[in-house]
Amino acid sequence: MDQYSLDMLFQSLADPTRRAVIGRLGRGAASVGDLAAPFSMALPSFMKHVHMLEAAGLIRTRKEGRVRYCEIDEARLAVVGSWLEEQRAIWESRTDRLERFVQEKQKEQER
Amino acid sequence: MNFRPETDLEITRVIKAPRSAVWQAWTNPDQFAQWWIPAPAMCRVVNMDVRPGGALLTEMSEDGGAFGPHMDACYLAVEEGRKLVLTNALSGGWRPAASPFMTAIITLDDHDQGTTYRAHVLHKDEETRAWHEEMGFFDGWGTVAAQLAALVERQ
Secondary structure, eight states, X not given: OOHHHHHHHHHHHSSHHHHHHHHHHTTOOEEHHHHHTTSOSOHHHHHHHHXXXXXXXXXXXXXXXXXXXXXXXXXXXXXXXXXXXXXXXXXXXXXXXXXXXXXHHXXXXXX | XXXXXXXXXXXXXXXXXXXXXXXXXXXXXXXXXXXXXXTTSEEEEEEEOOSTXXXXXXEEESSSSSOEEEEEEEEEEEETTTEEEEESSBOGGGOBOSSOOEEEEEEEEEETTEEEEEEEEEEOHHHHHHHHHHHTTSTTTTSOHHHHHHHHHHO
């Protein structure tokens, strides 16, 4: 998995609504309507959360007639590990970017 | 050192550039904005006042559209060119923050090849506990940390 998709994975979990959706899906597949019910937000706003989870590969969705169902991708979720590991990955990638930035700037100056 | 493995993390890296260059990347707002957040998301530094009690306030845009809050922190200690301590337990001017969870200690030391960069990041207990409670019903949750560590190290 590349750094970008790893960042996306963690960004998608850095939100309580999305974590609650993952939590609910841990008990089995559910329709978007059922998933949205506990939240006091408009459906389009809720769909943004669903799309982000889908883009990160954490959930899959499929349409049956007029109803869209979501289910969890457990292999992908297993990558996450723990909250501390999430923080570690954020700081590792932050440090990668700092290192790249500083070294590139250094090369520019030497030219 | 005050290191608690359940909640803290430390990253040490030799960066092939002088200490002053790494310091600039952390303390010049234009430079900071270029690496703090992963592309394609964009970072905007709203306030960077590098002195004890000064604010570090950044905003993020996921797609180049509207910017939303990202980091609201306060510098606790500043040793020019060598050390920065910041926390999101406070906002600028020592004001208590809404949802604190971390203190970061960034240290720079001279190295033959450039700079030894160290980030020691301390977290509070509740954050890790809440995460595990939310996710607790998944089998094997919390036993896969090593997988991720290996994954990150391979990159």
